[in-house]
Amino acid sequence: MALLSVHNLRVEFPTRRGILVAVDDVSFEVAEGEVLGVVGESGAGKSLTGAAIIGLLEPPGRIADGRIILDGRRIDDLPYEEMRKIRGNEIGAIFQDPLTSLNPLYTVGEQLVETMLTHLDMTPAQAAKRAVELLAEVGIPAPERRVDHYPHQFSGGMRQRVVIALALCANPRLIIADEPTTALDVSIQAQIIALLKRLCREHGTAVILVTHDMGVIAETADRVAVMYAGRLVEVGEVRQVIKEACHPYTHGLMGSIPVAGHDAERLVQIEGSMPRLTDIPNGCSFHPRCPNVVDRCRAERPELIKRTGGEIACLLFEDEQENA
Amino acid sequence: MTIATLVDHWRRFTDSDLLYSFTRSKVTITAAVVLVLLFLSAGLAPWIAPHDPFDIATLDLMDSELPPVWEEDGDPRFLLGTDTQARDVLSSILHGLRISLLVGFASVILATVVGVFFGLLSGFVGGMVDAAIMRVADVLLSFPAILVALLINGVLRGMLPTEYHQDVAIFVLIMAIGLTHWVQYARTVRSSTLVEKGKEYVQAAQIIGLAPLAIMLRHVLPNVMGPVLVISTINLGMAVLTEATLSFLGVGMPPTEPSLGTLIRIGNEYLFSGIWWVVIFPSVTLALLVLAVNLLGDWLRDALNPKLR
Amino acid sequence: MLAFIVRRIFQAFAVMLAVALIAFVMFRYLGDPVDSLSLEDATAQDRIELRQRLGLDDPFVVQFGRFVYNATQGDFGTSYRNRRPVKALLAERLPATLELVLVAATLALVVGVPLGVYTALNPRGAFSQFLQMASLIGISLPTFVTGILLILVFSVYLNWLPSFGRGDTVDLGWWTTGFLTISGIKALILPSIMLGLFQMTLLMRLVRSEMMEVLRTDYIKFARARGLTDRAVHFGHALKNTMIPVITIFGLQLGGLIAFAIITETVFQWPGMGFLFIQAVNFIDVPVMAAYLVLVSLIFVVINTSVDLLYAFIDPRLRVDRGAANGHSS
Numbered sequence: 001m002a003l004l005s006v007h008n009l010r011v012e013f014p015t016r017r018g019i020l021v022a023v024d025d026v027s028f029e030v031a032e033g034e035v036l037g038v039v040g041e042s043g044a045g046k047s048l049t050g051a052a053i054i055g056l057l058e059p060p061g062r063i064a065d066g067r068i069i070l071d072g073r074r075i076d077d078l079p080y081e082e083m084r085k086i087r088g089n090e091i092g093a094i095f096q097d098p099l100t101s102l103n104p105l106y107t108v109g110e111q112l113v114e115t116m117l118t119h120l121d122m123t124p125a126q127a128a129k130r131a132v133e134l135l136a137e138v139g140i141p142a143p144e145r146r147v148d149h150y151p152h153q154f155s156g157g158m159r160q161r162v163v164i165a166l167a168l169c170a171n172p173r174l175i176i177a178d179e180p181t182t183a184l185d186v187s188i189q190a191q192i193i194a195l196l197k198r199l200c201r202e203h204g205t206a207v208i209l210v211t212h213d214m215g216v217i218a219e220t221a222d223r224v225a226v227m228y229a230g231r232l233v234e235v236g237e238v239r240q241v242i243k244e245a246c247h248p249y250t251h252g253l254m255g256s257i258p259v260a261g262h263d264a265e266r267l268v269q270i271e272g273s274m275p276r277l278t279d280i281p282n283g284c285s286f287h288p289r290c291p292n293v294v295d296r297c298r299a300e301r302p303e304l305i306k307r308t309g310g311e312i313a314c315l316l317f318e319d320e321q322e323n324a
Numbered sequence: 325m326t327i328a329t330l331v332d333h334w335r336r337f338t339d340s341d342l343l344y345s346f347t348r349s350k351v352t353i354t355a356a357v358v359l360v361l362l363f364l365s366a367g368l369a370p371w372i373a374p375h376d377p378f379d380i381a382t383l384d385l386m387d388s389e390l391p392p393v394w395e396e397d398g399d400p401r402f403l404l405g406t407d408t409q410a411r412d413v414l415s416s417i418l419h420g421l422r423i424s425l426l427v428g429f430a431s432v433i434l435a436t437v438v439g440v441f442f443g444l445l446s447g448f449v450g451g452m453v454d455a456a457i458m459r460v461a462d463v464l465l466s467f468p469a470i471l472v473a474l475l476i477n478g479v480l481r482g483m484l485p486t487e488y489h490q491d492v493a494i495f496v497l498i499m500a501i502g503l504t505h506w507v508q509y510a511r512t513v514r515s516s517t518l519v520e521k522g523k524e525y526v527q528a529a530q531i532i533g534l535a536p537l538a539i540m541l542r543h544v545l546p547n548v549m550g551p552v553l554v555i556s557t558i559n560l561g562m563a564v565l566t567e568a569t570l571s572f573l574g575v576g577m578p579p580t581e582p583s584l585g586t587l588i589r590i591g592n593e594y595l596f597s598g599i600w601w602v603v604i605f606p607s608v609t610l611a612l613l614v615l616a617v618n619l620l621g622d623w624l625r626d627a628l629n630p631k632l633r
Numbered sequence: 634m635l636a637f638i639v640r641r642i643f644q645a646f647a648v649m650l651a652v653a654l655i656a657f658v659m660f661r662y663l664g665d666p667v668d669s670l671s672l673e674d675a676t677a678q679d680r681i682e683l684r685q686r687l688g689l690d691d692p693f694v695v696q697f698g699r700f701v702y703n704a705t706q707g708d709f710g711t712s713y714r715n716r717r718p719v720k721a722l723l724a725e726r727l728p729a730t731l732e733l734v735l736v737a738a739t740l741a742l743v744v745g746v747p748l749g750v751y752t753a754l755n756p757r758g759a760f761s762q763f764l765q766m767a768s769l770i771g772i773s774l775p776t777f778v779t780g781i782l783l784i785l786v787f788s789v790y791l792n793w794l795p796s797f798g799r800g801d802t803v804d805l806g807w808w809t810t811g812f813l814t815i816s817g818i819k820a821l822i823l824p825s826i827m828l829g830l831f832q833m834t835l836l837m838r839l840v841r842s843e844m845m846e847v848l849r850t851d852y853i854k855f856a857r858a859r860g861l862t863d864r865a866v867h868f869g870h871a872l873k874n875t876m877i878p879v880i881t882i883f884g885l886q887l888g889g890l891i892a893f894a895i896i897t898e899t900v901f902q903w904p905g906m907g908f909l910f911i912q913a914v915n916f917i918d919v920p921v922m923a924a925y926l927v928l929v930s931l932i933f934v935v936i937n938t939s940v941d942l943l944y945a946f947i948d949p950r951l952r953v954d955r956g957a958a959n960g961h962s963s
Contacts, residue, residue: 054858088860095858100851103870105877114869115859166859463648466885466937468892471929478914478922482663565775572777573899573911585775592781592900596789604785607778615773622769 001072002029003206004053004174009066011048011057013277020277022048022061024230027304030174035200035207037221037238039214039253041274045230046210050176052076053208054091055083071173089119092172092205094196096179098159102151108135108162109147112169119170134165138195157188164196174206181216193220214253218242223310226250229275229285236310246307247314248290284315292316355619362613366425369418374401377411377419378580385410392601405601408594413601416587417609423583424610427497428564432556434502435563439509440552444544446510447517458514461507469504473566476500477575490578497576501566508555516548550628557621561614568610584610638942645938650701652930656923657700660710661689663919670711709924714916719924722909728808729799730905733897734890736821737829742883745833749840753848753875754867764837771834776893780827780900787823795820797902828897832886839882844875884940888933 011023023045030036038046051057053068055075068076075086087093095101103111112131116122122130128147135143138161140154151159160180167175177196181189197220200207209221217224217238224241226234226249234247245251252270272289275281281288287297294316302313365372376382388410393403404413442461446454464472477500484492520526520543529539570576571585572592579586584606591603666687667680675683688696703709709719752761788796800816802809811817847853848871856866895907902908906925913921 056854056857084857084860084862086860087858093855093858095851095855097851101855103852103856103874105873106870114861114865118859118861118865163855166855170860463651466933467930468889470895471892474895474910474914475926478917479659479663481914482659482917482919561773565773568775569777569896572775573896573914575911575914588775588778588781595781595784600785603781607775607781611770611774611778614775615770618769618773 003032003071004030004208005069006049006053007067007069009049009052009068010064011045011052011061012064013061015060017278021064021280022230022277023052026066026227026230026232028225028232028235030206030208032173033201033204033206034222035197035209035220037217037224038208038210038227039212039217039224040227041212043274043277044227046212046227047178049227050093050178050208050210054087054093054176056087056093085119088115088167088170088172090173092167092170092175094160094163094167094175094177094180097183098156098163099151099183101163102159104151107148107150108154112147112166115166116169130169134169135162137199138162138165140165156184157192160184160188160192161195164192164199168199168203168205171203172205174208175200176208176210178210179212180209182211182213189216190219196220226253229280230277231285232304232311232313233286234310234312234314235304236312240310246317247312248292249286284313349623351619352623355616355623358612359616359620362421362609362616363425365418366422369422373412373415373418374403375412375415377416383410389599391599404605405599407590407599407602413605416582417584417606420582420584420587420606421609421613423494423577423581424564424567424585424613427494427501427567427577427583428560430498431501431505431563431567432559434498435505435559436509436552436556438502439506440513440548442506443510443513444517444541447514447521447544454514457510461510464504464507469562469566470569472504473500473570474573474575476503477570481575490580493576493578494581497567497570500570501563504566505559505563508559509552512551512555513544513548516551517544520544520547554621554625554628557617557624561617561621564610564617565614584613641938641941645934648934649931652927652934653701653704654697656704656926657697659926660700660919660923661696663917666919670713670716704927709927710920712913712918712921714912714918714921719920722921723906723924723928724807725809726904726906726909728810729903730891730894730898730907732811733821733824733828733894733903733905734887736825737832737894737897738883738887738890740825740829741832741836741886745836746840746879749837750844750872750875752837753841753844756845768834768837771830772838776827776831776896777900779830780823780897783823783827784900794823796823799904824897824901824903827900828890828894831893832890835886836879836883840875840879843878844871847871847874850874881940881943884936888929888936891929891932 005027006029007027009023009026010021013020013022026045026049028036038049040046048057048061051061052063055078057063063076066076067074070086070090075083078086102108106114109128109131112134113124113127116127116130117124120127132143132147135147140146140158140161146154151162154162164180175196180196181192184192193216196207196209199205209217211217221238223236224238225232226241226247228249234241234245234250241250242254245254249270270289275285275288281298282301283299284290284297284302287293290297296315300315302315304311304313305317307317387399387402387406388408390397390399390402390406392398392405392413393400395405398405402412402414404417406412407416442457446457477496480496480499484496525543526539567576567583568585568588571583572589574589577583577586579590582590587606588603588610591599591606594602666689667683670687671680671683684690688699691699707720707723709723711717712719712722715722748764752764755761784796787794795816798820799811800818800820801814802811802817803813811821848867853866853871856870861869891907894903894905895911897903898905898908899911906928909921910925912918913925
């Protein structure tokens, strides 16, 4: 059974111009210990999906429909206090900017100890010891000294390591990492991603890795889910999706990754840009930009259907399936 | 401008978030209505006031100390009662409101002009001039507004012979209050100027040979209008309050040309004699005025705040 | 760091010097000292002697130097109005103002901060909306109107509390206190409420807006994402981060209270420095005006410099909106 399963999630924002649908009928699963990449452009709804799962959607946004099931237990409609216990303890989160993620007035050790004491059954002394161990695990040199340092005394990369330590300290089963490397130097990005991957493998923690960077997904994820304008367009094993990107959007995304060593072909560019939430086209939301568009696409909205090794939401594939 | 452009501007305005947030808030609408009423009353005071409280010939001491019309001894000629010198309270309030608003607006305009000027100068010229102006601004800001206004007021009065005090009181007040509140404008305009100065189009314009000052004025001023407007609304409230306080303390508008503050001061002296209407009604008017201005200022600030969009 | 401290202290001295200059110019050139200090029947000879005694024909710099030197001793000459040394007048009035300010400040802090926290945590509650409206009225109402209303209700109609004076005071060396007598305490109540009310509402609005800003930050979001309890998030994290700018602004407000005391003392005829100053402005009693200016400026400069230096130690990145603390509309 999957660790986390999301069914028909729908996140809405009531505004004065009507109801904005930011996440539209999204369903996927995450197995124990697996890394699921969620990729898409800015504004595609990836972060909101993560926020909905951990229960931190900011009003007026709200979950309008769907179910979120963690380990067989439904969590999207839990009362605040119940959800709070799950946060940090079963589902953790890492955000984009390590500088602003840490309270500048508390030492790193204090923040670690506080989190552990909230969820785990330990004495403060034990928690303090564990804090030092955690810092060592994430690769902070001289942890017994650094545990009493304040966030501003760490560099960007080091800070994100602290953030990872904080997210993992209460031993969650799942981590939602929302653009964890976007704010870091390119040279540090690889290190942090590798660290995250290693720790999660070691602890058996599943990861939902939200990012717009396909390169990171290729390196780190087991499976990938591609989102476009609030909807899922393709889900599948990473290797397969990269090699044989089926959905026209995914195909465009893969083509836009520059690959070292290849001949200098032109980068594939997708014409146009992702629509704003207020102007989502009828039918398939990608049809204005799709090179393979047919008349049906303008009117009918494709459902996510299973195919070998994954799922895809494209009318052209529906036809194929039927004709197969 | 063609009709089409005008229509387009109007449509953009009516569809704008600004108007929307305005119409959404009942409180803000009420405040705006109250304010408009007060402005109109003040502006039309010489014509709509039932009496002229300054024309001694019309005062009859037999009419003094009459309570408001709904009380036992009230007289329908004097809706809100009269004071110890038989002056109609309602008329006094209308005239006083006029003066309070006059001083308020004038000092805000003065503060805006002075502040924007120094802000532009500081930002554009930079260097020692900038440092000097900002130093003065910092010092000014570290003292309470009321103290600065009191001081400027005192010094100006001290420089003038006593006979002229009453005649020029209004100008002295406007200057005192205006010169106290220019600093916020200067700072805001300065930072906007600095931002624009660093932009490439200024350098490009310099290369082409256009006068950078003119360019900056054309681009900085529009950008700065929003914050300046917000500052001005809040400033108006503070200016009116400061003027009222100075008048109340006896160093503002004299009894011959009373503002609301002066009226309150005069009325205060009779607090214990039971003629409460002489002090309450001007106080309520003043409070309403400042409250309405503050509410509008609050709304404007929230509506123009990009972070809350 | 050391450079910063030295620079800041030097700046403080520069400001005091500038203030002293303004005060001196007022002192010397506003009105005529000879006229104001001479007796009614002074002869021309008397006036010349007075002139010489006051050193009014010495070069500007010499006179200024003399003024500054005297000022550091607390000697500001003789009051035009009372014919008494200004120093003595100020010393008599200082305790009255300071006690008033102390009580008002405590009131503002003890009531304002908790209410601010409450409205930040429950922004849509009915009580919060009420408090918001009340606080808006609080800062819109002219302070003297509040005072008058207080007097009307509690003195005129209910006759519970006195409306002028300090009541009976007890002499403690050179300090006189109103804390030790019933009438002294009673007399303190209304004026300190009036003085403190404005600051209280200011503080409440400040705490509210600061705390709401803090509650929107990423580290609060992360704290919630770690499943910390509401109490830990609100009080352990958010409140602590809010209090630093708030405490600073409150410290700066203390100086403002001394200035606002002018109004309170006028309304309640409280025999403090502020009342003295107003009487001086009305009479154009320049020595008193100059002395008050220098004294109050000194208090302000000391407070502001201390705050800046304190910040250099806590966190040089934090800036303080000084204008807002002093009733400027920034």
